[in-house]
Amino acid sequence: MPDPPPEHRPERRPVAGSIRELAGRIGVPAFVAVCVDLLDGAPRERYVEELRMLTGHGWRPGDPVLDHDAWKDHWVRSWGARGLLHVWSDAATAAVVRGLEDEHYRPAEMCLKVATRHDVAGAGDGAARLAGHALPRVRVQALRCLAVCGDREHVGAVRAGLDDDRADVRRQAARAWEALERRLDLGGGRVGP
Known part of the structure; x- marks a missing residue:
């Protein structure tokens, strides 16, 4: 199957850069609060703009990323943790430690990565x-x-x-x-x- 024309391709950006850009735009404390809320299970609809930058996807109405069946909730928790991988504050410590208990391996694994990178107590x-x-x-x-x-x-x-x-x-x-x-x-x- 050929690639779709450029005007129909989803927007993709280097995730680490877009994450840092978001933190710079809204401030680290607000950024960390968003990531912690997502990691703790906040609904994706609450943070559509932030998730665009946390995922590197240019979400648009009807995008399957907003579909709970196509992208299960564990992905949203994983994206919250991934944000903390790139922009850290000790204010996220408790959420990352809780995330190690996640029922799905993806958020737990991402929390392991965060804990490793930032030596999370x-x-x-x-x-x-x-x-x-x-x-x-x-x-x-x-x-x-x-x-x-x-x-x-x-x-x-x-x-x-x-x-x-x-x-x-x-x-x-x-x-x-x-x-x-x-x-x-x-x-x-x-x-x-």
């Missing part, structure tokens, strides 16, 4: 739980987060990742172990069971 417990997630990509991101946010009580989750059946998870667990070992002065070598 209190994210270790949620990351440790997600280190046992059914999806390997979530386990990998949880281990990345534990490398940054984990503490001594999360060592077991990282150690379990060292024996994961997936090589990518084992590699990330090894990196996380090395980071925890340095940060927490755990002493050399792999800790036994």
Whole structure:
């Protein structure tokens, strides 16, 4: 199928740039409040203008992004978290930690990314739980987060990742172990069971 003509193509922009532009236009506190509200489950209709910039889509009336069946609500929560990935304030800490408990993996995984990038206080417990997630990509991101946010009580989750059946998870667990070992002065070598 050929590409539609330019006048019929949806507007696409680099998301990180449009997110920063939105934060600059409305101010970081207002931006963070929008992202937190979306992450907490606010209806997409409340923030159509903001979501245009958070998603990089030029939403128009009838756009399927506004269709709850085409784009499930977990996407809206994920977009709220993604905004915080690029523009951070500690005022979003509690929402990101709550987001690690999301019923859908996408918002939880995005909250892991936010927690990793911004060293979000209190994210270790949620990351440790997600280190046992059914999806390997979530386990990998949880281990990345534990490398940054984990503490001594999360060592077991990282150690379990060292024996994961997936090589990518084992590699990330090894990196996380090395980071925890340095940060927490755990002493050399792999800790036994």
